[in-house]
Amino acid sequence: MISLHDTVTRTTAPLELRDPGRVSMYVCGPTVYGPAHLGHARMALVFDVLRRYLQWSGLQVTFVSNITDIDDKIIARAAEEGRDAAEVAVDWEAAWYATMQTLGVQRPDSDPHATAYVDAMVELIGDLVEKDSAYVTSDGVYLSVDGVADYGLLAHQSLDDLVAGGGEREIVGAEKRNPADFALWKFAKAGEPSWPSPWGEGRPGWHTECVVMSLDLLGDGFDLHGGGVDLAFPHHENERAQAVACGREFARHWVHNGFVEVGGEKMSKSLGNFTTVDELTAAHDPRALRLLILQAHYRSPVEVTPTSMANAEAALERLDTLARRAEAVGELGPEAACEPDPERLEAFRTRMDDDLDTPGAMAVVFGCVTDANRALDAGDVEAAAPVVAAWRSMLEAVGLEVTAGTDELPADVLEKCAARDRARAERDFGTADALRDELVAQGWVVEDTPDGTTVRRA
């Protein structure tokens, strides 16, 4: 069984499932008001890998990730553009999924939308008001944090310390009983989208949707709750606070991924130092980003730079090269029926089970590449087969697709290859080299093999 670091206990412990064999996981998705940046990509990729690996391990995974489609930021954006908040959300949600598809991130099993859960949220808030855990002010309904046992569990700070912190929390005007109290419901100002509630027209606060949706779709005491570390506090803390105040069992394990950094600083929208995913994937192979993320531990920060991307692309090429070689040897293609080498699979599993040690797991993957190449160099297909099969299986587990790159070759290119082979056969190397130069100039990678000149896109 996999062990994962838990944000609450700060230790790595075996994942104990509510229902053996089945994993229920909830990962906080995006607020849809702008393009996804590399930070979102890392989050999505990390949990996509976790999800795939758990499935690969034979567990039945239910993966829920929400879309926050009502929020102050969306409203602000809509106002800027002079259109409807719902339109803004729909557009950016579509953009989000298009980007995720580019990254090879699988769709969640369900992607609940905040706007579809307003009634359920109103119900939960009503319950909290009734229990006296929440109170109404002139601008909304707030959760009273004082009565919540262990508030600060995820932040690892006492309520007093949190409140005494350097942050300049807005206390005035909100009539809050405790500065740490947070809005469950915000009354609508003129022109803002709103829904009815017993306390007045308004919209839900951010932290409420995830409580309602996760418990609704995954049930009490679901297994895993994840997101970026910046969500640990206050977002997840506040989700938990509501569940606790309602007397419901919330997530059993908390998993948080580290930041993407730029020059040692967190990449974030507020700092303005972000690169959008679409910008990156326009310039680089999207798989290289996945590989780069895999080569760092999910809780460590990672730098995504042109250099680190170029490195990852070169490493990826090494992977594709093996795919190409294996495919060329008929029986080692993706459909090969060979049993994967169990020892290699075990080595991979050991790494992955240890708090998702993807860098270590990738070292095993690259070890397979070297060994398979060596066997293939020696013409020992039989020895290569189980290694390649294990390798393919590992790549599947982390969602990394390799390609043998069987491009359709234009006629003139094929003609030049043939001409080059004729020249080489006649040992007319001047002509052969000239043809190679021409092909390279046209953007092809030219290699000589026992079968003659082969060519592929650079």
Place this chain on the structure above:
RNA sequence: GGCGACGUGGCCGAGUGGUUAGGCAGCGGCCUGCAAAGCCGUGUACACGGGUUCGAUUCCCGUCGUCGCCUCCA
């Protein structure tokens, strides 16, 4: 101010109380007509100062530096 993380060879980036990370780049070799790809070989790296230990990059203390959370944020 509180809580926490990190500082690894040219670069990215793991890990460990004593025996290989891995990737990229470089160098030498094999292969090749020459290349490319692949293979083989190649780097006395673990911020600094103490301490514990037979032995520390790995544990403890301190110093310096960088960063994160405490406020919307993946």
